[in-house]
Amino acid sequence: IIIFGSGTLAYLSSKVDSLNIDRIMSVFEKDSQDEESLSGKTGDATILFMSVSSTKTAETGEKEIYFMVLAKADADDGEIRICPIAVKDSYLKSFEAGGENEVVNAVSRDYGIDIDRYVSSDENTFALAINYMDGVEYTVPERIEYRTEDLTLILTPGRQTIKGESMLKYLKYFKENGLEGQADLFCAMAENYFTPENMENPMK
Numbered sequence: 001i002i003i004f005g006s007g008t009l010a011y012l013s014s015k016v017d018s019l020n021i022d023r024i025m026s027v028f029e030k031d032s033q034d035e036e037s038l039s040g041k042t043g044d045a046t047i048l049f050m051s052v053s054s055t056k057t058a059e060t061g062e063k064e065i066y067f068m069v070l071a072k073a074d075a076d077d078g079e080i081r082i083c084p085i086a087v088k089d090s091y092l093k094s095f096e097a098g099g100e101n102e103v104v105n106a107v108s109r110d111y112g113i114d115i116d117r118y119v120s121s122d123e124n125t126f127a128l129a130i131n132y133m134d135g136v137e138y139t140v141p142e143r144i145e146y147r148t149e150d151l152t153l154i155l156t157p158g159r160q161t162i163k164g165e166s167m168l169k170y171l172k173y174f175k176e177n178g179l180e181g182q183a184d185l186f187c188a189m190a191e192n193y194f195t196p197e198n199m200e201n202p203m204k
Helices: 021-027 089-111 123-132 166-178 179-194
Strands: 001-007 009-015 044-052 065-074 079-086 117-121 134-142 144-148 153-156 158-164
Touching: 044 089, 065 089, 065 166, 065 179, 079 179, 089 117, 117 123, 123 166, 134 179, 153 166, 158 166, 166 179
Parallel strands: 044 117
Antiparallel strands: 001 009, 009 079, 044 065, 065 079, 134 158, 144 153
């Protein structure tokens, strides 16, 4: 894994064995808003991943965006570049005003990039998707024992399989304790999931 800069975005990059952009785009086809944006997109794609709470929180009376992560997949060099986005109040307002489309437009304006697709889920759908893929193999670098009114996360250090609910909690933890951790988790997901076997399996 290497860290490098690109404009105003700092990416974490992960090498994967096989990238098929057409396959990636077809997987996310139902989650995106603009088919015309795919014209000529055969070698790379930029996708915005986000998760939004299914209900409003008692504390704010509004929904919560758990994470926002940009992923740029480049088939030519076999890299997936991951960049977590700090969740601003304005993005939540954009979501409330016009859903995911408005969030995509806001991020595009803020960072001056074109986003080809978005993938959005609530907390339950995200956890189910991670569990369907048998979790994520990840090396937790240090013990975490974190408790707040809204979040309890306890992880021991070492290589382990992180399941859906714990993965969402881990991403929420890094929302408040360093976005680089979110990038590292998404790199791990890319390495776990974008394998030749999974890319050829339509059920995955």
